[in-house]
Amino acid sequence: MNSLIVKKYIVGFTGLFLCIFLIVHLSANLILLLPEELASETYNAYAAFLAGNPLIKIVAYLLYASILLHVVYAVLITLKNKTAKGITYAVNRSDENSSWASQNMGLLGVFILLFIVVHLANFWARAKLGIGESVPLDDYGNKDLYSLADLLFNNPYYVAFYTLLMIPMGYHLFHGLKSAFKSLGVYHRSGLSVLQKVSLLFAIIMTIGFGIIPIIMYFK
Ligand code: HEM
Numbered sequence: 001m002n003s004l005i006v007k008k009y010i011v012g013f014t015g016l017f018l019c020i021f022l023i024v025h026l027s028a029n030l031i032l033l034l035p036e037e038l039a040s041e042t043y044n045a046y047a048a049f050l051a052g053n054p055l056i057k058i059v060a061y062l063l064y065a066s067i068l069l070h071v072v073y074a075v076l077i078t079l080k081n082k083t084a085k086g087i088t089y090a091v092n093r094s095d096e097n098s099s100w101a102s103q104n105m106g107l108l109g110v111f112i113l114l115f116i117v118v119h120l121a122n123f124w125a126r127a128k129l130g131i132g133e134s135v136p137l138d139d140y141g142n143k144d145l146y147s148l149a150d151l152l153f154n155n156p157y158y159v160a161f162y163t164l165l166m167i168p169m170g171y172h173l174f175h176g177l178k179s180a181f182k183s184l185g186v187y188h189r190s191g192l193s194v195l196q197k198v199s200l201l202f203a204i205i206m207t208i209g210f211g212i213i214p215i216i217m218y219f220k
Pocket of ligand 1: 050051115124149162169211
């Protein structure tokens with residue numbers, strides 16, 4: 001099979017897996033918006049349940065592998081496309097050929113990578129790797145991740161960072177989901193507008209869902 005197609009399959013599959021992770025992750029993080037007492041107990045108990053489940057550990061390793069594969073193969077495809085575009089055209093109406101998001105997936109990906117690095121340093125590195133200040137325990141003996149989020153989203157700079165970076169993520173998801181369906185062959189001329197609508201709806205829910213949590217917690 002053509003190596004570019006294999007690369008596109010890998011980016012498509014891992015991208016869809018990451019979209020499923022985002023749905024689960026958003027659902028879990030919406031717990032933060034419950035009344036404080038309930039939110040704290042439920043959020044920390046949920047995180048403790050995940051941390052103690054061997055099956056979830058395997059899924060977590062699949063997640064880390066998917067992020068790495070997605071980034072590496074997306075970079076390889078971008079580099080290949082750039083080399084191919086070394087041939088310049090007398091007239092290149094790129095605005096007519098493809099959308100802004102499709103031409104800037106790499107740039108959008110860099111914003112998301114920046115978000116993920118900062119985000120993992122905020123939560124995951126402390127809670128899972130034990131790097132930096134240790135995470136306090138709540139009244140039930142679970143790691144108090146709620147208080148970590150509460151403290152972080154008391155800082156307006158972090159609120160702005162978390163909320164604004166959901167915009168490039170939304171663009172990336174909108175174009176990415178459409179492309180993943182196409183790369184994996186879920187493509188039909190008459191079905192295009194359905195895929196377009198599903199991808200748009202997904203991107204909007206993720207952008208607003210994740211973006212609004214820090215704002216609401218700031219004013220809570
Ligand atoms: C309001 C927004 C968000 C909050 C409050 C939040 C919260 C958290 C917390 C508390 C953890 C650590 C879980 C643990 O160690 O048990 C975590 C892990 C993680 N988050 Fe988020 N998250 C948010 C948005 C996002 C977004 C938008 C992405 C992706 C673009 C993301 C990707 C990840 C990843 C990859 C992990 C590591 C997963 C694992 O090891 O299980 N998060 N997040």
